[in-house]
Each structure stands twice: as C-alpha cells, then as structure tokens.
Amino acid sequence: MLVNLLENAVRHTPRGTPIEVSARQAEGSLIVEVADRGPGLPPGDPRRLFDKFHRSPDAPATLGTGLGLAICRGIIELHGGRIAAENRPGGGSVFRFTLPLAAPPAGQPEPALIDDATA
Numbered sequence: 001m002l003v004n005l006l007e008n009a010v011r012h013t014p015r016g017t018p019i020e021v022s023a024r025q026a027e028g029s030l031i032v033e034v035a036d037r038g039p040g041l042p043p044g045d046p047r048r049l050f051d052k053f054h055r056s057p058d059a060p061a062t063l064g065t066g067l068g069l070a071i072c073r074g075i076i077e078l079h080g081g082r083i084a085a086e087n088r089p090g091g092g093s094v095f096r097f098t099l100p101l102a103a104p105p106a107g108q109p110e111p112a113l114i115d116d117a118t119a
Helices: 002-012 046-050 068-078
Strands: 019-026 029-036 082-087 093-100
Touching (some): 002 019, 002 029, 002 068
Antiparallel strands (some): 019 029
C-alpha cells in the first residue's frame, strides 16, 4: 500500500521534486503521510481519487488503470483505518492514512513477527 502511494507520488510529480514520508502515533493510531511538491490534486472532491477506475483528466492513457488508490482504500478500511488526500499549503499534495494500533479483533490472528535470530 505504501509502495503504491510512493509510486503515485513519483509518477505525478516533476522529476527531482522532493517526496516526504512521515509517520507518527496519535490517539491510538499510526498516521502515515506521503507528501510531494508536485502540481497538487485536480479540482473537485478529493475523495473521488479513491473511487475504482478514477483517473486524473490530465493523466496519459498509458498511466495506470485507476485502481491503485481504490485498492489502497480497501486495504486500509479492512484494517479499520482511513485514507484521505488534500492539497498542501505552498503546492503539492499529501496522502494520509491512519491505522488503529489496538490488537486485532477476537478471532483474527496477530500478524507474525520476523525474529532477527531466525531470519
């Protein structure tokens, strides 16, 4: 999911433009942001970016299927989180997702951790 957001940032921003990734904990959630200094989001409702097959009107026909952000939203929501996008002050955009840090619901196994000693 994070790779998808990074690939989108690289694809939609001018070469050499910085892309910033940050993560923090707040209110029992992990908050991750991928921010750029590209052209920003197209006019309209930024929630539409996460609709299936939604593509920017300026995107070349060879640039993806419009499923990447919809898949990201599905993964995040499956884990009880949220995802959003907005324009940044000073130019560019930021995609932000939150995931709860609580234990998984009863009946769902916790993800396996890789032990350095056994890897």
